[in-house]
Amino acid sequence: MSTALRSFLFMVLFYTGSLFFVLWAMAFGWVAPLTVQRTATGWSRFHRGCARWLLGQKVVVEGDLPIGPYLYILKHESMFETIDVLCLFDRPAIGAKRELFDIPLWGGIARRYGLIPIERTAGASALRTLRAAAKDRIAQGRAICLFPEGTRVPHGETPPLKSGFAGLYSLLGLPVVPIAIDSGRVSPRGKFLKRAGVITYKVGEIVPVGLDRKDAEIRVHAAINALNRR
Template identity: 80%
Template structure:
């Protein structure tokens, strides 16, 4: 019976969330051309809609373990599921999220993402691309917007701890911002690539702030340990 209920909930979530998402995309397309400042508001409403669907359809609740500091920080987040990519807009006020440039080339979605202010991340960024990234990040912090990055580059199964992409150390030095590492265990209830999504609690665990000026390898070591703090302990 539990498996049947999980399947029914997962199907209902897919039907309602993706149908509703289409309406948000259309709204952003129609309104964004005339009033670009409305795009972040529509995106935030979409994120809240997503969290509501997760809560009331799937039975997933969200807990933040620790104090989440707000300010000019670089937030580095564990990436296990689609959940946190959308939920960032519930955690922060109009956050700027680093995304692979290929995602910004997707028709319709890419246009809205650019209007929202996502920062394109080049996998092999040259000097000019890094300068553009720094300028975009500075503009975001001047507006009081959080900068969020997923340093693993892609979603990873819960419990796995791959090394951070080499770009993190470069961004840490380039942006000159203290880092707030955040662990998340969304993959326990919403595994990557799985239709079945289970009820349960999704936890964000906020790590200690990593100051600027550390050796790049040391900063990487601290952040890697912090974002994997919710992984099962190995014997």
């Protein structure tokens, strides 16, 4: 099957199916946040299935992914990982751009799910709000996942981390698990065509608490870009 046909079938099936999940979350999400969270997990598994069987994209995890009170920091190359991260963790609380919460319908679902809004232009007050939200999700036993580059970047590019990472690292007092991903090789940002291949998550060495902020940034930056050297 050609790449173009695979990509077209994926777009039709995934986005049509996504509408069902959104409507289900809207209809029953008011009952309890857990309903929205379970629906989101089902949506993520549906997405991974579509990627696997329509696009021919297989997911591989290199290294042991520790589960516990950690701050998970991920490379961001494609829409793929923003959805697929729900397959890696149980109901992860993901940092998302504040403006996404203003999208009609989707924004309300995002709030009920428990995504963490990130105000990119604000200062210390926004960081304190972010810390409070992260602490609340940790108390619920949920993983905290952030994409510290702030936006999707083409595979091979290594922009600096946004300043919010260092502040959150210091405020939360959690060890960091950096995770590299090379999704941009087969599902590049803004491209209709998505190629078959292997998408790899590479779990880096845990960054302990108490390091100098600059040292922590250097370690995390190197680890999440580990797959760019392949």
